[in-house]
Amino acid sequence: MRFVVVTGMSGGGKRTALKLLEDAGFYCVDNLPVSLVEKFVELIAMPGSEISKVALGLDVRADQNFTDATRILEQLKEKGYKFEILFMDSDDSALIKRYKETRRVHPLAADGRVEDGIHKERKILETIRKNSDYVIDTSNLLVRELKEELDRIFVQNEEYNSLMVTVMSFGFKHGIPADADLVFDVRFLPNPYYIEELKPQTGNDKGVQDYVMSFPETGIFLDKLTDMIQFLIPNYIKEGKYRLVIAIGCTGGKHRSVTLANKLYERLKAEGHYGIKLYHRDVPREGI
Template sequence: MVVTGMSGGGKSVALKTLEDLGFYCVDNLPAELLPEFVRAAAHPERTEQKLAVGIDMRNRGDLAKLPDWLSAVGAMGLEPQLVFFDAADAALLRRYAETRRRHPLTHLGLALADAISLERQALKPLHALADLVIDTSELNVHQLRHRVITELGLTLDSSLSLLFESFAYRRGLPADADFVFDARSLPNPHWDPRLKPLSGRDPEVQEYFEAQPDVVEYLAHVAGFLETWLPRMQSNTRSYLTVAIGCSGGRHRSVYLAEALAAHARERGWTDVATFHRELD
């Protein structure tokens, strides 16, 4: 499966969803390496291996040749599927305004709206070639995951989809949060020059937090609360639930806690568990 589309259209969430479903995922693969990658990954001994590759405007290759590379994959006896994730310009502008990420074409000196317009024009051939186009303009993360699963005919075992989302308070609370926890009182590695450029996903930052008694205690209290109440939410005919954790910058404390709580949930038997870091993803 080749995942493509507009920057900010939901490709990262889609790839994470596919990874949760057992796909071997690679993002931003140079497009000309697609046949070689598939040839190496689709080994005869790995007949059950499902592959997903993200290819978009960040790519260094000539995207106009993607049909040829897809044909080369088809010649191997496989059936590649191209899925295009789209969103209205207004939705893309809003999403970029809510994060610190830069559009991949702003390095050309373009305003964001112009960068989106140029990207849309450049991706028109892929949009026309796509086997499936998913419009994410009105979808939140839960809804997008559900749409990916249903549109692609995939299945998950859990009846309750859990999302652990990190965010920065200075950019406002996530609109779809069910539980919100404030981590701003915890030790902040932002003030350590060695840790400042890293995030809560990096081992060095994780080791820092694991050595902080306040963080260990906070994590235990929140995990205990969720162990008690998540099963009751599941029995309340809910399909989605978002646990949001905020800190000042949304980079260290909240990210670490979101990942740790997601791992704890998986250990407790929840199968449909995802993380989303608003200020990073």
């Protein structure tokens, strides 16, 4: 039997993950009182049980002590029950935005601020997060991308590393992304903006891509960048990093940076040893 405990920050996507796991064939249980967890596991693990895949949701609630949940998980482990822990996380700003949009009350905020509840919850979940088998950061993750990540881990059973790589294009004139870990400037390349037929296009269009990639220095830069990123990623994984944002910038964020971000994404995607997504921050902006 494959037994997965789904936990994490409130608003981090735990319930969405449970729904997706249910679609993948898992028998999912959420909101189970902590006092019943051990009995539930004993029942589903009985010989002859038809249930082969189970996902159990555990979260922080104002009316129960999460320490009891971690204690029970330790007891289950001591009794020989095997389980995996999936921790759904997100950065504070994304969590605050989600609570504001849904107008829900954080379980630990009571009548206080959402920020205070998030801070308390992080302290409570600190230990279980460190002991989790999988940590997925949903700060900038679409449901479709989360489904792909869960399928990779729990359906295709591929080797998992708790690292989500985001390759992002941006325009320097709109500001450097605040969440960028690595920033690369490709303004040294010839600019398609000054070619009339290419000006209204973006790096997602073949004309711009062919133009940008036609220069020898573009290929050299892409090869060197790919080589460095491929060297860094295993070391980041070893260090325990779970999110890496690679930002590639040009002047407006529509031509050169988009082309190079697309090419780098294609190369890293082919490796398939970690989660990866592509994001063009400034392409949707009006005007060039």
